[in-house]
Amino acid sequence: MMATPILRIENISKRYGKKSVLQGASLEVNKGDLKILIGPSGAGKSTLLQCINFLVTPDEGRIWLDGQEVHYAHKRDLYAYRQKVGMIFQDFNLFDHLNALENVRIGMVKVRGMGKAEASERAVMELERVGLKDHMQKYPAQLSGGQKQRVSIARALAMDPMVMLLDEPTSALDPELIGEVHAVIRDLGNNGMTMIMATHQIGFASSLASEIVFMEDGRIIERGTPGKIFNDAEHARTREFCSKITELYGER
Amino acid sequence: MAGRPQLMRPSIFCEFCKRMPESLIAIGDALPYLLQGALVTLTVVIGAMALGLILGIPLAVGQVYGHPAFRRAIGLYVWFFRGIPLLAFLFLFYFGLCTALDINLSAFTVAIIVLGLISSAYQSQIFRGAILSLSEGQFRAARALGMSDLKAISFIVLPQALRLSIPAWSNEYSILLKDSAVTYALGVAEIMARAHFVATRTYQQLPLYFTAGVIFLLLTWAGTKGLRILEERVRIPGYTTHGM
Amino acid sequence: MEEWLYIRTEVYPALLKGFWVSLELIIPSALCGLIIGIIVGVLRVYGSRPVMAAANTYVALFRGIPLIVQLFIWYFGLPGIGIYLSPFAASVLGFSLCSGAYHSEYIRGALLSIKRGQMLAAQSLGFNKVQMIFSIILPQAIRRALPGCGNEIVYLIKYSSLAYMITCIELTGQGKILASNSFKYTEIFLMIGVCYLVMTSVAALILGRLEERLRLPGFEHDRI
Numbered sequence: 001m002m003a004t005p006i007l008r009i010e011n012i013s014k015r016y017g018k019k020s021v022l023q024g025a026s027l028e029v030n031k032g033d034l035k036i037l038i039g040p041s042g043a044g045k046s047t048l049l050q051c052i053n054f055l056v057t058p059d060e061g062r063i064w065l066d067g068q069e070v071h072y073a074h075k076r077d078l079y080a081y082r083q084k085v086g087m088i089f090q091d092f093n094l095f096d097h098l099n100a101l102e103n104v105r106i107g108m109v110k111v112r113g114m115g116k117a118e119a120s121e122r123a124v125m126e127l128e129r130v131g132l133k134d135h136m137q138k139y140p141a142q143l144s145g146g147q148k149q150r151v152s153i154a155r156a157l158a159m160d161p162m163v164m165l166l167d168e169p170t171s172a173l174d175p176e177l178i179g180e181v182h183a184v185i186r187d188l189g190n191n192g193m194t195m196i197m198a199t200h201q202i203g204f205a206s207s208l209a210s211e212i213v214f215m216e217d218g219r220i221i222e223r224g225t226p227g228k229i230f231n232d233a234e235h236a237r238t239r240e241f242c243s244k245i246t247e248l249y250g251e252r
Numbered sequence: 253m254a255g256r257p258q259l260m261r262p263s264i265f266c267e268f269c270k271r272m273p274e275s276l277i278a279i280g281d282a283l284p285y286l287l288q289g290a291l292v293t294l295t296v297v298i299g300a301m302a303l304g305l306i307l308g309i310p311l312a313v314g315q316v317y318g319h320p321a322f323r324r325a326i327g328l329y330v331w332f333f334r335g336i337p338l339l340a341f342l343f344l345f346y347f348g349l350c351t352a353l354d355i356n357l358s359a360f361t362v363a364i365i366v367l368g369l370i371s372s373a374y375q376s377q378i379f380r381g382a383i384l385s386l387s388e389g390q391f392r393a394a395r396a397l398g399m400s401d402l403k404a405i406s407f408i409v410l411p412q413a414l415r416l417s418i419p420a421w422s423n424e425y426s427i428l429l430k431d432s433a434v435t436y437a438l439g440v441a442e443i444m445a446r447a448h449f450v451a452t453r454t455y456q457q458l459p460l461y462f463t464a465g466v467i468f469l470l471l472t473w474a475g476t477k478g479l480r481i482l483e484e485r486v487r488i489p490g491y492t493t494h495g496m
Numbered sequence: 497m498e499e500w501l502y503i504r505t506e507v508y509p510a511l512l513k514g515f516w517v518s519l520e521l522i523i524p525s526a527l528c529g530l531i532i533g534i535i536v537g538v539l540r541v542y543g544s545r546p547v548m549a550a551a552n553t554y555v556a557l558f559r560g561i562p563l564i565v566q567l568f569i570w571y572f573g574l575p576g577i578g579i580y581l582s583p584f585a586a587s588v589l590g591f592s593l594c595s596g597a598y599h600s601e602y603i604r605g606a607l608l609s610i611k612r613g614q615m616l617a618a619q620s621l622g623f624n625k626v627q628m629i630f631s632i633i634l635p636q637a638i639r640r641a642l643p644g645c646g647n648e649i650v651y652l653i654k655y656s657s658l659a660y661m662i663t664c665i666e667l668t669g670q671g672k673i674l675a676s677n678s679f680k681y682t683e684i685f686l687m688i689g690v691c692y693l694v695m696t697s698v699a700a701l702i703l704g705r706l707e708e709r710l711r712l713p714g715f716e717h718d719r720i
Contacts, residue, residue, distance in 0.1 A: 055392055075400065083398035093393035096386075097412045097488050107397035110407050141490030152393075159397060335693040337657035339668055340685055347675065348682035426560075433562035437661060444565060451572065458573035465561035465569070472560050 004067050006031045006194055007085075007163050012051050012061030014044075014218075021047045022058070023218040029163065029196060034189050036205040036226075037198040039215035040241060045198035046090075048215070049165045052196070053087050054078060066162065083111060086156030086164040091172050092148040094140040094155075100127060101136040104155045112159070119158075126154035130184050146177030150184055157188075164188070166197035202245050206230055214238045275459035282450045282460060289443040290467055296363050296432045296442060301425060303368025308375030312413075313405055315376065316383050326376070333373035338434050341366045346438050363435035371428055378420040382413035415486055422479035426472045433468070443467055507674055507684065514670030515691060521584070521656045521666055522695075525591035526649050532592060533599020533645070534638075538629060540600060541607045551600070558597035564658050566590045571662040583664035587656075595652050602644030606637035639710050646703035653695050667691055 005028040014022040022044045029035055037045040050056040052063065054072045063070045065081060072078045094103050104123035108114040114122075127136050130150040140148055149169055156164060169185070170178045182204050189195065189208050199205055205212065206226035213223045214233075222229065222238045230246070233239045315326045333341075346362045349355075357365075386409060394404035436445040447464035451457040539551045558566065571586035581589065610633055618628040660669035671688040675681045 053396055055395060079398045079400055081398075082396060087393075087396035089389060089393060089396075091389055093387075093389035095390060095393065095408055095412075096491055097408075097415065106407060107399070110403055111398045139489045139491065141488065155397070331697075332693070335654075335696040336689040337654040337668065337692055339657040339660065340671070340688050340692060343668075343672065343675070343681065344685035344689065348685050351679075352682045430562035433564045434658065434661075436564070444562070444568075447565075448568065448572075456576070458569065458576040461565055461569045461573050465557075465565045468562055468565065469557075469560040 005029055005064075006066055007052075007196075008064040009052060010062045010064075012048065012058045012063075014047055014051055014056060014058050021218050022051065025061075025215075025218070025220050027196075027213070027220070029194060031194055032192045033194055033210045034208055035196045036209040036212050037196065037215055038200070038202070038205065038212060038229075038241070038245070039221075043215040044218040045215055046167050047218075049087075049167045049196065049198060052165055053082060053085050055087070079111070083107075083159050084162045086159060086161035088149070088152055088156060088164065088166040088169045090168045092140075092145070092152045094143075094148050094152055096140050099137050099139050100132060100143065100151045100154075103140070103151055104158050107155060107159050122158055123154070126158045127151070129157070129187075130154045131180070144177060145173045146180045149173065149181045153181075153184055153188075162194065164193055164195045166195060166199075168198050168200070170199065170201060200245060200248075202230070202242070214241065216241075275456055278450070278454050278456040279459050279463050282447070282454075282463070285450065286443055286446050286460075286463060286467060289441060289446040290471065292360070292440065293429070293432050293442040294471065296360070296367065296435060296440065297425065297428045299364040300367035300371050300428055300432070303364065304371030304375045304424075304428075307368070307372035308379055309410070311372060311376035312379035312383060313410075315380050317401065317405070330373045330376060333370045338366070338370060338431055339437060341370065342435065342438055359435070359438035359440050363432070363438060363440050367428060367431060367435070370431075371424060374424055374427075375421070378417050378424065379413055381420075382416040383409055385416060386412055415483075415488065418479055418483040418486075422476045422483075425475045425479065429468065429471055429475065502678070506678075507687070510670045510674055511667065511687065511691065514665065514667035517584075517664070517666040517670075518656055518695075521587055521591065521659055521664070522653055525588050525595065525656070526652055528588070528592035529595030529648075529652065530599055530645065532596025533603055534634070536596060536600035537603025537607060537641075538634070540604045542625070542629060555597045555600055558594050559601070563590065563594050563655055564661060566594055567658060567662050583659065583662050586662055587659035587664045591652060591656065591659075594655075595648055598648045598651075599641075599645050602641040602648070603637060605644070606640035607633060609640055610636050639707075639712065642703070642707050642710065646700070646707065649703065650696050650699050653699055654692060657692070 007027075007029040009025065009027040009029075012022055012025045013020070025044070025048050027035065037048065039045055047056060051058040051061070054070075057072070063072075065084060070077065070081045072081070094100075095106065098106060101120065101123050104126055105116070105119045108119035108122060109116055124133060124136065127133050130153055132147060132150055132154070135143065135147060138147075140151075143151065153169075166185070170181050173181065178201070182201070185195070185197070186208060197205075209226050211223055212226050212229040214221045214229060214235075214237075216237060222233060222235050224233075229238060230242050233242060311326050311329065315323050315330075318326070342362065345366050346357075346359060350357050350362065390408055390412065391404055394408040395401075399407070432442060433444040435442060436448065439445065443464050447460045451460040454460070536551050536554065539547050540555070543551060567586060567590040570581060570590050571583060574581060574586075614632055614636070615628060618632045623632065656666065657668040659666050660672065663669075665673070667688060671684050675684040678684070
């Protein structure tokens with residue numbers, strides 16, 4: 001079955017001065033896919049995710065969402081596109097002056113122009129979904145890292161995204177807090193959310209991913225099912241990286 | 253001279269004591285008049301702070317996010333208004349520009365405008381520092397939600413930056429309060445002008461200037477206290493200001 | 497042509513004269529202010545309790561009362577108790593005392609920011625309190641206080657114009673006289689403005705250089 005991919009990325013490149021951080025990365029994501037980006041730090045995973053959302057403007061490349069090409073030079077198109085692509089940051093980036101509820105609500109009110117009451121209702125629903133309904137009056141500085149990341153997921157979900165980009169969502173968290181965030185992401189996956197996630201959590205990745213994408217030096221080296229990548233990779237570099245990271249983070 | 257020499261040269265302290273009752277009466281008589289001046293002073297200060305705020309915010313935003321040429325222009329504006337004494341500006345605007353351009357403005361209005369322009373240069377640097385102290389991720393997260401730059405600045409950046417600015421803002425208030433005394437040079441009927449007016453007629457200079465000083469001290473104290481209450485009220489729970 | 501003659505024969509000499517008077521006001525006031533600031537700053541941190549209280553009161557008064565009120569007290573007020581000061585002396589006294597109070601704030605902050613380990617190390621080497629303050633603490637504190645104190649000197653340059661209000665005819669005063677005679681307020685006060693801009697900019701530049709020169713490798717990082 002070959003449906004039109006919900007997100008298509010073609011030939012994305014980005015240079016900073018002389019240093020090339022992304023060299024012609026292409027990706028096709030179908031509805032309900034969970035693509036996991038792995039690779040050593042500096043491989044360009046984070047830059048690729050930021051380029052997909054145009055938080056970093058790529059030097060080259062084209063992106064299609066739901067069959068429509070994104071004209072990111074047009075501000076209006078760009079803002080509309082970003083609403084449909086949720087972004088989760090490594091360091092959460094909750095708005096420090098707003099409590100959990102207001103953090104989730106602000107996008108709906110200020111960007112989508114929703115009424116406050118309606119938006120609040122929706123925000124409470126999203127916070128309930130990530131298990132934080134009881135904490136909705138708390139400010140970011142009063143939440144734990146895991147709770148902050150769950151609020152930021154709720155904030156992205158409230159915008160009804162078609163795709164979610166997760167940039168190492170658990171790497172700034174203490175080990176005992178990772179589980180709660182993983183549970184939320186797993187739940188999203190089971191409910192059919194389309195996601196692209198960069199992570200070092202191999203165990204989690206292989207249990208959930210529809211495809212693993214291995215990147216190095218700004219290039220996509222190899223891709224395949226978790227079973228293939230982790231047990232039977234074609235490239236020596238992929239095998240080397242996988243064995244190293246399995247050693248580091250444990251099998252599952 | 254041989255008789256009672258110690259009485260011939262009364263000490264400064266004795267002189268002071270002897271004139272005490274007289275001085276107290278003079279202060280008492282002048283107090284209502286001086287307090288009316290305090291109202292004028294406060295109006296000038298609040299007007300200037302408001303003008304400085306209205307101009308300072310766009311200047312700060314422009315200097316952080318604007319086009320390089322724009323940034324340089326704002327830098328020049330700040331340099332100009334911070335590098336020249338208030339007194340020179342007051343004379344330049346009141347006697348110079350107002351006459352040359354044939355605009356009829358009262359000394360009171362000119363005082364507010366000049367103090368406000370100078371304050372806008374200082375306030376812009378306060379806000380600029382506060383904006384720069386915010387983490388870049390705040391802006392990025394706002395854009396990721398689909399906010400335009402203008403929305404991100406107005407709903408995410410400024411609400412945080414303005415909170416961080418309150419301590420420096422309270423300092424700016426006390427500076428403006430003291431500077432407002434200089435507008436006496438144009439004849440604005442504020443505290444200082446009134447103190448001087450009474451002093452030259454009653455020959456009670458020291459007590460009257462001292463009273464004026466005390467009124468300024470009280471106004472500073474009240475203003476900074478008020479701003480501290482404001483700071484406490486808008487404080488974000490759990491958020492520690494990492495020094496400003 | 498006539499304008500040019502007026503500028504050369506009247507404006508230029510008058511402004512130059514005023515400029516020198518301004519410098520004569522600023523330089524001693526800046527030096528005295530700094531010395532007062534350092535002494536008061538040290539007393540506010542290391543002094544005995546009554547000394548500390550007295551120093552704090554001094555600072556609160558002189559920072560809280562507008563400089564112009566202070567100048568009026570020195571010049572118009574003191575004669576009331578039999579002390580007569582010339583406009584120049586009253587100005588220098590007023591500037592020094594006021595800017596000393598501000599300097600002491602920066603010195604105090606800098607002193608408080610020096611880590612306790614520095615003092616323990618000095619004491620363990622057998623330094624007495626005075627030796628410790630002067631050879632260990634102050635050299636570090638002054639570097640930290642320099643940006644603030646430098647700013648204060650720039651302020652002093654601008655506030656020196658207030659001397660005109662107590663009839664000490666410096667740059668602003670000369671300008672006012674010229675302008676009242678010729679009614680060329682805009683031109684004259686723009687020129688005056690430029691003179692002050694030059695003074696404040698040059699001072700800021702020199703102070704920046706000084707800061708650069710005194711910078712200790714790696715030291716600036718643990719500035720709070």
